[in-house]
Amino acid sequence: MIMKCKNCYTEFDSPYCPQCGQKSSVSSLTLNSLLKGLALNFGTVDRGVTRTLVDLFIRPGHMAIEYVYGKRVIYYAPFQLLFVLAAVSSVFNFWYGDTSEFSMAEGMEGLISVRAGELITKAINFMQNNRGILWAACIPIQAAIFRMLYKPLRYRFTLVEIYFIAAYFFSQIILVQLLFSIMMLEDRGYELLLLLLLLSYDIKQICGGSWIKNIMKCAFSQFLFGISLLLILIVIIIIGGLILGVDTEVLNSILDEV
Numbered sequence: 330m331i332m333k334c335k336n337c338y339t340e341f342d343s344p345y346c347p348q349c350g351q352k353s354s355v356s357s358l359t360l361n362s363l364l365k366g367l368a369l370n371f372g373t374v375d376r377g378v379t380r381t382l383v384d385l386f387i388r389p390g391h392m393a394i395e396y397v398y399g400k401r402v403i404y405y406a407p408f409q410l411l412f413v414l415a416a417v418s419s420v421f422n423f424w425y426g427d428t429s430e431f432s433m434a435e436g437m438e439g440l441i442s443v444r445a446g447e448l449i450t451k452a453i454n455f456m457q458n459n460r461g462i463l464w465a466a467c468i469p470i471q472a473a474i475f476r477m478l479y480k481p482l483r484y485r486f487t488l489v490e491i492y493f494i495a496a497y498f499f500s501q502i503i504l505v506q507l508l509f510s511i512m513m514l515e516d517r518g519y520e521l522l523l524l525l526l527l528l529s530y531d532i533k534q535i536c537g538g539s540w541i542k543n544i545m546k547c548a549f550s551q552f553l554f555g556i557s558l559l560l561i562l563i564v565i566i567i568i569g570g571l572i573l574g575v576d577t578e579v580l581n582s583i584l585d586e587v
Contacts, residue, residue, distance in 0.1 A: 330342060332353055334346040334348065334349065334351055334353075335351070335355050335398070335399030335400060336349050336351040336399065336400045336401065336402045336403060337349045337351075337402075341353070349402050349403070350402060351401065351402040355399040355401070357487075357490075358397055358487070358489055358490045358493055359487075359489055360489050362489075363408070363489055363492060363493070377402070377403050377404050377405045378405040378410070380403060380404065381404045381405040381410060382405075382504075384404070385497065385500060385501055385504070386501070386527075388534065389497060389498070389501065389527075389530070389531045389534065390530075390531050390532065390533065390534025390535040391534050392404060392497065393407075393493070393494040393497045393498075393531075393535065394494075394534075394535060396493065396497075397486060397490045397493060397494065407493050407494075407496035407497045407500065408465075408493070408496050410496070410497070410500050411464070411465055411496045411497075411499055411500050411503070412465065414500050414503040414504060414507070415462050415464070415465060415503060417507065418503050418506065418507050418510075419462070421507060421510060421511070422510065464499040464502055464503060465496075465499065467499075467554070467558070468492055468495045468496060468499065469492070470554060470557050470558070470561075471495050471498075471499075471550075471554055472488060472491040472492050472494075472495045473488075474550050474553050474554055474557070475491060475495065475532075475550065476488060476491055478546055478549070478550055479532065479536050479546070481535065481536040481537070482494075482535065482536060494535070497531075498528060498531050501524075501527055501528075501531070502524055505520065505523060505524055505527065506520065525544065525547055525548060525551070526544070528547045528550075528551075529543040529544045529546075529547045530543075532546070532547060
């Protein structure tokens with residue numbers, strides 16, 4: 330049976346394309362393929378990484394669509410790229426001391442036990458100082474927000490496929506943050522503006538629409554993203570405090586003041 334390769338469009342009749350080597354049968358991206366991708370040796374840099382890094386800023390939306398629809402040999406896999414960049418970012422921040430130190434707010438230290446406070450503080454510091462891992466963990470939240478705000482994403486892709494697309498976009502974020510750290514640029518305003526413009530550019534290539542519309546939607550999506558992270562943090566602190574120990578007298582005094 331003659332078939333056409335989804336990667337290079339060569340016609341052939343064999344298990345693998347004779348031109349590029351991609352399998353003849355390319356299945357849809359599912360939760361199973363996501364788990365398999367995470368289980369692979371994502372630390373190995375193979376062919377396609379240079380082109381992927383270039384396309385990540387020139388045609389990120391088109392590249393993500395092509396990967397989802399089956400063009401996968403020429404691109405570095407999104408989750409592999411995300412974890413490699415996360416590791417590089419963590420090592421760089423650790424080596425050059427670009428770290429932050431979180432401490433419990435005044436009043437919270439008396440509310441929860443010492444052990445709970447230490448564990449929560451260490452967990453938050455770890456996520457702040459390993460932003461690549463933080464972005465990877467936040468993909469389901471961001472994907473759900475994208476799916477809610479953009480109808481083309483909802484109609485064209487499954488939720489799992491949006492996870493793969495979001496992995497490319499978070500790789501962009503890590504690269505920009507890493508670049509600002511290397512150049513020792515401390516103005517967070519420029520960094521946030523650049524990230525907003527890049528995200529708007531990503532979505533514009535996938536969903537179309539005007540620049541203004543996409544910038545407004547992306548800004549609103551990041552507002553929802555920040556609120557979601559804040560709520561999750563509050564829930565974690567409350568649950569951690571309940572499990573590891575809460576001073577009920579201090580809690581009652583705080584509630585009385587409120």
